[in-house]
Amino acid sequence: MTSSAPVTSSLCHPSLAQRATAAYLGLAVGDALGATVEFMTPREIAVQYGVHDRMRGGGWLNLRPGQVTDDTTMALALGEAILAHGRVLARPAAEAFDAWMRARPVDIGNTVRRGLLRYRETGLAEMPECEHAAGNGAAMRVLPVALATLGQPEEQVRHACRVQAHVTHHNLLSDAATECLALMVQDALGGAGKVRLLHERAHPLARRHPEFAFRAVRQQANPSGYVVDTLVAVFQALFDSDDFESCLIDVVNRGGDADTTGAIAGMLAGALYGIEAIPARWLDALDPAIRGACARQAEALARL
Ligand code: MG
Ligand code: MG
Numbered sequence: 299m300t301s302s303a304p305v306t307s308s309l310c311h312p313s314l315a316q317r318a319t320a321a322y323l324g325l326a327v328g329d330a331l332g333a334t335v336e337f338m339t340p341r342e343i344a345v346q347y348g349v350h351d352r353m354r355g356g357g358w359l360n361l362r363p364g365q366v367t368d369d370t371t372m373a374l375a376l377g378e379a380i381l382a383h384g385r386v387l388a389r390p391a392a393e394a395f396d397a398w399m400r401a402r403p404v405d406i407g408n409t410v411r412r413g414l415l416r417y418r419e420t421g422l423a424e425m426p427e428c429e430h431a432a433g434n435g436a437a438m439r440v441l442p443v444a445l446a447t448l449g450q451p452e453e454q455v456r457h458a459c460r461v462q463a464h465v466t467h468h469n470l471l472s473d474a475a476t477e478c479l480a481l482m483v484q485d486a487l488g489g490a491g492k493v494r495l496l497h498e499r500a501h502p503l504a505r506r507h508p509e510f511a512f513r514a515v516r517q518q519a520n521p522s523g524y525v526v527d528t529l530v531a532v533f534q535a536l537f538d539s540d541d542f543e544s545c546l547i548d549v550v551n552r553g554g555d556a557d558t559t560g561a562i563a564g565m566l567a568g569a570l571y572g573i574e575a576i577p578a579r580w581l582d583a584l585d586p587a588i589r590g591a592c593a594r595q596a597e598a599l600a601r602l
Pocket of ligand 2: 336555556557558
């Protein structure tokens with residue numbers, strides 16, 4: 299979608315492009331930090347690392363320190379497709395994801411694989427609605443859509459989120475989570491603080507879909523790849539902390555799908571707190587090519 303006048307004026311705000319970059323780098327940092335402890339329980343993490351708070355690589359994927367996984371690389375693939383066409387379109391997104399899968403990514407979710415294999419077979423870039431497609435794969439890669447649709451009416455933003463989501467995940471809860479995250483990023487880039495995100499996005503989501511009522515759960519430990527578990531853990535960590543570092547340390551030390559909770563929390567916290575809030579020791583550990591791609595895409599997408 300092309301941008302409209304309000305985007306131009308909001309781009310004049312000195313911190314918008316910088317916050318967009320912080321959201322993208324926050325996504326990558328959270329992914330790389332969390333991947334070390336993906337599928338571990340909080341107790342296993344505590345025994346092995348005490349508090350996991352540095353880029354050490356390893357984990358079940360045997361990563362290099364600072365190496366990212368599918369959460370970041372799928373977002374980058376989607377972002378390239380959006381930039382190539384100037385808008386969010388299903389077929390280019392499917393083609394980009396398919397090319398990404400052919401390049402043998404370090405990890406890939408089952409629902410993503412199923413959707414892309416079906417796309418190869420049928421050429422259809424929208425999966426049929428499925429109650430079992432409530433994994434977090436569509437939500438984790440939504441950032442480039444949030445940036446590309448800055449300034450657009452909320453219904454258009456939601457539609458663009460669903461277009462990219464349905465390539466692999468066509469599910470009511472996945473849609474609700476994906477749309478909510480994109481709108482939260484946009485609000486934060488526009489200057490909204492944590493309290494506004496809580497009252498204007500997180501609480502309304504839980505009113506529409508009580509599954510997401512994160513305050514009812516004391517602490518979501520060991521969150522699974524179910525998008526509800528993911529958002530509950532992320533919301534608890536985000537709304538119970540006041541800075542990027544403590545939010546990320548909280549969420550990844552819960553273990554479970556920690557690269558994805560880390561990526562999503564990093565995206566939101568980056569958008570909220572800006573680039574200076576991301577610890578340099580984490581940023582410096584990122585692969586320079588990934589770091590450069592995130593920064594370049596963030597600026598280009600926010601300018602669309
Ligand atoms: Mg991953
Ligand atoms: Mg994961």
